[in-house]
Every structure is written in structure tokens, then in C-alpha cells.
Amino acid sequence: MRLRGLWVVLLCVCLAVTLVAVGCGKKETATEPAGTEAPKEPVKIGGIFDITGPTGDVGLPYSEGVKAYVAYINSKGGVDGREIKLIDIDYAYDKTKALEAYNRLVKQDKVVAILGWGTGDTEALKQIIATDKIPYISGSYSEGLLDINVCPYNFLLASSYSDQARTALKWAKDNWKGAAKPKVAFIYNDTPFGTSPIADGKKYAADNGFEVVNDEIVDLKALDATTQVLDLKKNKADFAIVQGTSNLASIVLKDAKKNGLATKFIGLNWAADEKVIALAGPAAEGYIGVIPFAFPNEDVPGMAAIKEYLASENEKIEDKTQKFVQGWNSTMVMCEGVKLAGDDVTGEAIKSGLEQLADFDTGGLANPVTFTATSHRGSEKVRLAEVKSGKFEYITDWIGYK
Amino acid sequence: MDCGIFATSYREDMAVLFTPAAKAKVAVIIALFLVFPLLVNDYYTSVANLVAIAVIGALGLNILTGFTGQISIGHGAFMGVGAYTVGVLTTKLGLSYWAALPLAGFMAAMVGAVFGIPSLRLKGLYLAIATLAAQVIIEYTIMHWTGLTGGSAGIVIQPPTLGSVSLTNDTSFYYFAFCLTLIAVVATVNLFRSRVGRAFMAVRDRDLAASVMGINLLQYKVMAFGLSAFYAGIAGALLAGYQRVITPENFTVDVSIQYLAMIIIGGLGSVMGSVYGAVFIILLPIGIRAAAGFVGAFFPDIQNLLLAAQTAFFGLIVILFLIFEPEGLAKLWNDVKNYFRLWPFSY
Numbered sequence: 001m002r003l004r005g006l007w008v009v010l011l012c013v014c015l016a017v018t019l020v021a022v023g024c025g026k027k028e029t030a031t032e033p034a035g036t037e038a039p040k041e042p043v044k045i046g047g048i049f050d051i052t053g054p055t056g057d058v059g060l061p062y063s064e065g066v067k068a069y070v071a072y073i074n075s076k077g078g079v080d081g082r083e084i085k086l087i088d089i090d091y092a093y094d095k096t097k098a099l100e101a102y103n104r105l106v107k108q109d110k111v112v113a114i115l116g117w118g119t120g121d122t123e124a125l126k127q128i129i130a131t132d133k134i135p136y137i138s139g140s141y142s143e144g145l146l147d148i149n150v151c152p153y154n155f156l157l158a159s160s161y162s163d164q165a166r167t168a169l170k171w172a173k174d175n176w177k178g179a180a181k182p183k184v185a186f187i188y189n190d191t192p193f194g195t196s197p198i199a200d201g202k203k204y205a206a207d208n209g210f211e212v213v214n215d216e217i218v219d220l221k222a223l224d225a226t227t228q229v230l231d232l233k234k235n236k237a238d239f240a241i242v243q244g245t246s247n248l249a250s251i252v253l254k255d256a257k258k259n260g261l262a263t264k265f266i267g268l269n270w271a272a273d274e275k276v277i278a279l280a281g282p283a284a285e286g287y288i289g290v291i292p293f294a295f296p297n298e299d300v301p302g303m304a305a306i307k308e309y310l311a312s313e314n315e316k317i318e319d320k321t322q323k324f325v326q327g328w329n330s331t332m333v334m335c336e337g338v339k340l341a342g343d344d345v346t347g348e349a350i351k352s353g354l355e356q357l358a359d360f361d362t363g364g365l366a367n368p369v370t371f372t373a374t375s376h377r378g379s380e381k382v383r384l385a386e387v388k389s390g391k392f393e394y395i396t397d398w399i400g401y402k
Numbered sequence: 403m404d405c406g407i408f409a410t411s412y413r414e415d416m417a418v419l420f421t422p423a424a425k426a427k428v429a430v431i432i433a434l435f436l437v438f439p440l441l442v443n444d445y446y447t448s449v450a451n452l453v454a455i456a457v458i459g460a461l462g463l464n465i466l467t468g469f470t471g472q473i474s475i476g477h478g479a480f481m482g483v484g485a486y487t488v489g490v491l492t493t494k495l496g497l498s499y500w501a502a503l504p505l506a507g508f509m510a511a512m513v514g515a516v517f518g519i520p521s522l523r524l525k526g527l528y529l530a531i532a533t534l535a536a537q538v539i540i541e542y543t544i545m546h547w548t549g550l551t552g553g554s555a556g557i558v559i560q561p562p563t564l565g566s567v568s569l570t571n572d573t574s575f576y577y578f579a580f581c582l583t584l585i586a587v588v589a590t591v592n593l594f595r596s597r598v599g600r601a602f603m604a605v606r607d608r609d610l611a612a613s614v615m616g617i618n619l620l621q622y623k624v625m626a627f628g629l630s631a632f633y634a635g636i637a638g639a640l641l642a643g644y645q646r647v648i649t650p651e652n653f654t655v656d657v658s659i660q661y662l663a664m665i666i667i668g669g670l671g672s673v674m675g676s677v678y679g680a681v682f683i684i685l686l687p688i689g690i691r692a693a694a695g696f697v698g699a700f701f702p703d704i705q706n707l708l709l710a711a712q713t714a715f716f717g718l719i720v721i722l723f724l725i726f727e728p729e730g731l732a733k734l735w736n737d738v739k740n741y742f743r744l745w746p747f748s749y
Binding site (some may be wrong): 051052077089094095096097099100103104106107108119120121123125126127128131142143144150190191192193194195199206 | 406443444445447448449453548553554555556561570572582636645646647649650651652656660684687688691709710712713
């Protein structure tokens, strides 16, 4: 009976704390600028990131890149004198939470645009995004988001996963010296993100003189891929396209090295960054990455701003990965859309602002981005880089599959 | 000060609510729910919509696991069957959402019943794994039968409309979902006052004894699976109508486990428990986020830590409930009520 009394007290305390906490949540007090010289209203942009979930290995640096750019642009006086206010939520790659987070950002915080994350949740939200007229740049480059009639508010900054796979395959074919048909395998995780480029990739491979040997499913959080790797060995795959994140790629590479595979592994965007090398060590030698964004150690004009910002925060660019640059880049493009939106910053205005971008140069941080009213395929070009003595070195210039 | 409620006629004994106070209370609660969207902003209405969908799903799982004693880890997949039925029927066959909604329930019920057949021979852990197999098979089918389900891109459906009212609006969807949830709650309460419901409970308590009493075990176990999946199908169809995009990631094994957590935290074998559990699980991350924001205003470093520990916190709560209050929030709420009703003479 004593325990019961304790429960009652505990329940009441929990209830009180929740009520207080919820009550103290963001209460926007709309302050109308009084004079003419009053600062313009800030532009609220939402962020839905995976910081703690299964793709957190690449999601965390991406989100840091987004936050860094927002801080940087604000330190420069914002976009056209308007402060950018980022309201971000960690949804841990959980689809229900993504919907809830989206609702909060749009309905409570009244954001005008969102920087999102995963393929599954972006796909699931696309219809609502179109109804709410919220321009949405996500970390997903899934071909399924490019249908302008279904997803008029989704924008893809980089080459789509399918295009990345096709480009990688084209390169593989062009550089193939064997007499027989090259054999290609696909390694991916069984999620919408993982399977996104597979059908297109296989079709392209079959049409372009490859023999598609096998599909290997490796979980995003897998710690072992021996079975899959041995299967590749048995089938004598010459190339393997890896669609996953850095963790997945490093596991595959390590097990491949252990089992003495001759397969050439080619990882798409999220499976290729410095983290793969850090995790896989010498096993990463010879690994080829499809790189749509620049590495922090590259000497391109756009990197100066990143360096400048990091210096002001007492951080070093050496500690940042390519995914940081990617987040930075997404935000830069979004802010450019805000800039072109004119004085009345609404979702629709930002959309048409983004659609004005033609060969928008981010200072070499990515291939120039072009959006039009009929196509939100920002770019079709990527660079391929190979790991040589512990570092990614470019082996091609910006190339596409066409 | 009352010390108990005593029925003096069979009619009173059979009533769900027979004191005027109880009737008034229910009327007030329903009235509160009806004005709720008018009092809060759209965001809270959207959360309420998610809760309503979860309540229907949790009720379904509680019928199967809480009342009939058949564990299931395939509930998320049955929701998926419902959602995809709506998707396929409306986009490929051009049916209206309103016709597809009940059909989604029946389709899920059929699939659920098929996977319920092994339950005659399998119990406990074995049944858990068999239902997990259902989850995996259905998930795999959804993912790879791209011609029908659209694979990873999913299916986009037209927003359901009722006359001139479109359910794309959170408030109109709220009223629709609320009506369905109310029907589901009342139906479930009444189910367990009927022969079928009693048979379910007999099966749960001791299936051998139930069978001796003349209950056809296979029939009732399969019926429980079918009924449970029917609710899941309706919940899935509702989610489809709300999101208007159906993708496989909404129906993974994680979702099944989340629903199990709902009924464990809410209270196994309790109708109101399913409601409390659904509310609790949907509000938990929101609450943690709000708490983290609140604490973060004073200790900025703790905020990230709190957010990162969300999953751990979720696990901790399930464990604490299992240890200290296995009968869940429903029991806890009753204890609180009794505490105040009987105070100060609680003995």
C-alpha cells in the first residue's frame, strides 16, 4: 500500500513536469517591427535530422554542416538582412517521429522550408509537403522524389542515387579491360534508401554489357558481412556497387579484405567519405567512391567560407568530413532560394526562387546546381575518387552517364 | 462518500455505465474531445490524429495479446496490409477511399487469420517467432512486389474527401479519426461482454479448460487473429489516408514492437489501457523533447544528452512498468482514482 502511495506521488510529479515543460515550449510572441529601421522578420527553416539513429554516422556531420552554415550566414547579417532561424529536430530515422516532427515544424513553428534527411521519411512526406507548399531539400537523392507532378516541392541537390549508380557503372565499363562481360553485384540495405537505385542500376547494367551476378543485403547496423562477401567471391564479381552508409561500407571492405576478394567496390554518396577509411583502415585501399560534394581538404574557393567560420569557432577543418560540406552545401542552396524569393518569404516564393537557379556555383563545393520549373534534378554529375594510401584521390573529373 | 457500487437489478448489472455520474463523466469527456481541435493549434491536432490511429492499432493488438493470450510481433505488418490495400484499391481499381477503408480491414483480417492458424499448435515463444515470420514475409513482399506496391517509392493516394470537406485538413481528419476511434473503443468494450469475448478470455486463462467447456480453440484463436488484424488494417488505412503516401518504412518490425510496448505500458487485457498506452508512447518522445528543451535553457550541455538517450529512456520505462506495474497505466489510473475516492479511509 505504501508503494501505491509512492506511485501516486510519482505520477503527479511526472504530470506536473510534463505540463510545465510543454507549457514552456516555444511560445512565439509575434513582435511586429514598429519603426521602419526595425530588422526584418527572421526566416524560419526547419531541420529534420538523424543524429542518434542508424544513419547517425553520416547524419550527425551533415546536421553540423547545416547548423554551421546557418550560423555563418547569420554572422554575415543573414540573407538580405533577414536572420535565418533553424529549428531542428532529431528524429532518429523513425518514420512516425518524422511525421510528428514535420507537423510540429510546419504547424507550430510555422517554418517556410525544411532541410530533411532520409529517403523513407522524405518519400512518406512528399504528398503532405506538396499540399503544405514547403520547399524540401533532403539528404535523400532518391529517383522517386524527382516526379515533378507528385513532388513539386522536393529538390535534389546532387545526382540521384540511380544516376550515381549508372555513372559508376559507365565508368566501370569504360575502364574494363577483360575479354568477358564484367560481372557486377549490388550490395545494399533492405530499406527504401538502400533499394532506391537498385532496379535502375540493374537495368542499366544489363543494357550495357554487364552480367548482374548477385544482390547482397547488408544491414545498416551490421557488424559482419562474411556471408555476403563469400557469396561475391563465389560468383567472381568484378565490381560491386555499395549503397549504404559509411559503417556498412567499412564492414563490407574489411570482410572482403579478410577473405581475399578481387572485387572492385564502388560506393555511392553516403557510403563514401573519410569515415570509411578511418573505420576500414588498410582494407579501404582501392575503394572507389561516387563523390557529388567536395572533401574538406580540397582547395576550392567555396571552402574559404567554411574555414573562416570554423576559425571563428576555434575548430579545425581537418576534423570535418565530406558530409559536413554536404550539409553546408544544402543549406547554402536553400538560402539562395530564400534570397531569390523576394520580400515576401513564403514556401511558394522560395520554390520559385530555387527554380531560378541556373548553374548556381557553390564555389566548387559541388557541381553547379540547376533547378527549373519542370525539373528538380539539381545536377547529374559526380566525381569518382579512389582510396590511395589512406586518402581519397579523384580519378575522374565531373562526369555523368550520358 | 461511497464505499462501492452495487447493482440492484440485472439491467443495472449489464449496463456499461449505470451511475448518472459515470454517464455525465463520459459525456463531458466526449464533449471535451469534440472541442479539442478548436482550443489548440494545428500541431496538437496532428498529434491527436497520430494518437487516434495508434489507439485503434493498440486496441487490436490488445484483443489478441491482452485478452486472448496470443502474442504477436506482426502487428505492424498487418497495418501495412491495410494501408497497401487502400493504396492498391484506390489507385489501381479507382475505388473511393470510403469503400477501400472497410475492405482494408477485411483484407488484413484475412491475412491475419491465415497467419493465426499455427496458433493452435504454437504457444508463447514459438508463436512469437511464427508471427515474426509473418512480419518478415509481409514486409519482404511489400518491398519487392514493386509492380503492386511501388517498392521503396510507395503509393501516393488522393486525399480522401467527404462531400466538399477534404481530409487533408488536420481538424476534419481529427473528427473522422475520433469517430472511428470511439466506435473501436465501444465495440471492444462490448466485445468482452459477449460470448466471443468471454471465449477469448477463457482461451487466454487456460486453453485446455476452455476446450473442455466446448470452445472450439482453432476457431476462436483464428478469430482473435483476424479481429486483431482487422483493427490493424483499419489503423493502417487511416495512416494511409492521413499521410497520403504509403511506404514500407511505416510498417516495420519496430512498429510492431512499439505497439507491444503500448499495450504493456497501457495494460494488457484492458480496453482503456490500450488508449492510455497509445497516448503515452506517442507523447513520450514529444515530452522528452519538450523536457530537454526546458532543461536545455538552464544546462545547454544536458539537452543533447537527453535527446540521445531517448531510446534508452523508452527501454527503461518498459522495464520499470514490467517490474512495478505489470498491469500498466490502466491499473495505475484506477489506483489513483481509488486512492482519492476512498481517502482518508483507504482500509
